[in-house]
Amino acid sequence: MKSWLIILGAAITVLNYAAHSAAEKKVVCYHGSWSVYRPGDGKFEIEYIDPNLCTHVIYAFVGLQYNDDVRIMDSWNEIDKGGFQRFNDLRKRNPSLKTLVAIGGWNEGSASYSSVVNDASRRAAFVNNIVKFVGEYGFDGFDLDWEYPAQRGGAATDKNAFSLLLRELRTEFDKHGYLLSAAVASAAASASLSYDISELGKYLDFINVMTYDLHGPWDPVTGHNAPLYAGSNDDGLTVDAAIQYWINQGAPREKIILGIGTYGRTFTLTSSSQCIMGAPANGAGNSGPYTREGGTLGYNEICEEQSTWMEVWDDQQKVPYACKGNQWVGYDNVKSTLYK
Structure with a gap:
């Protein structure tokens, strides 16, 4: 890890x-x-x-x-x-x-x-x-x-x-x-x-x-961490x-x-209009104020910002992700954790 x-x-x-x-x-x-x-x-x-x-x-x-x-x-x-x-x-x-x-x-x-x-x-x-x-x-x-x-x-x-x-x-x-x-x-x-x-x-x-880090900003398109x-x-x-x-x-x-993992993997979208899995991305998302690492947001950082992001549930993969402008993050929440 x-x-x-x-x-x-x-x-x-x-x-x-x-x-x-x-x-x-x-x-x-x-x-x-x-x-x-x-x-x-x-x-x-x-x-x-x-x-x-x-x-x-x-x-x-x-x-x-x-x-x-x-x-x-x-x-x-x-x-x-x-x-x-x-x-x-x-x-x-x-x-x-x-x-x-x-x-x-x-x-x-x-x-x-x-x-x-x-x-x-x-x-x-x-x-x-x-x-x-x-x-x-x-x-x-x-x-x-x-x-x-x-x-x-x-x-x-x-x-x-x-x-x-x-x-x-x-x-x-x-x-x-x-x-x-x-x-x-x-x-x-x-x-x-x-x-x-x-x-x-x-x-x-x-x-x-x-069972995490399965996808991340090293990939050319958005994909969920787990x-x-x-x-x-x-x-x-x-x-x-x-x-x-x-x-x-x-x-x-x-x-x-x-x-x-109590964190999410983040991407910078090529187009902010594509808030989807598999959207073209230009590398890591912005760093958070606590973890200070591009491509990663701690769950504490996600919780603080969640109300201003658009959250989407992917029912095939049984996980959530969220977008704000050209920023994309895939993470676990209570619902996905219960499925796991």
Whole structure:
């Protein structure tokens, strides 16, 4: 999950696709630690998190050190300001809540992880360092967000090596009762390169499928960030197709978490008269006052502006989008989330 995509205010919520019973269902939320630096009303402190909305919360991100150790990305925020401790203290307000910390993200890339996991001795050191880190800072578990094995500078052998890493982490985590999860590419074209999916299902407690960023301003025409189903002129990159692929490849249904981003993808329309899916576009839409990233609007920014935009419901794809002048944004709302 790209670092500027995860929570554009608080958390990306991901929901169990299927579970054996209501008691087992999970609502997993990612907290983007950098949101504390956003200006004005966009600033988001750990204490703003409602610990009763999620069953699991994940602190994003830590990184990888040169010596195969876990790297704290912002020591002032995480240690001096007590970010890790304050995050884990959310359990005082909800003792059933589970806290995890995520390593990686889009900006971390792939090459450094690839070099570690393909060397058995370095992989063993990395596993031990992760176990130590989780215990030292009091988390309930660890989330791997390597984007992506065998891609973006990684090696073809990453696919198998990632499974080995998970197996070795599972062995050590079981000694301590820690949770193990991973954020994974959703679409078949990407996931098939990176994962032995049936193996992942053996070792992970749950699998966070990143069913968003399926379309965006890198495309020449408008398309929704996360359409549930394909439209008549769509390319088949949909949430449903991704989840069905993971199931068909052997991922246990009860471990699949369907990702829902609390942000929208924006475009600048070639013609402001074409407020439709598939309209010609000239790149990214304008940046918002909080996220300050062209092509993206946080849900908080969308909510503030929604009354001045024209909202359209696409009944084929089961998602909304909205237009204002030459600006176009596709996002999720309550209705689309309920469908998902």
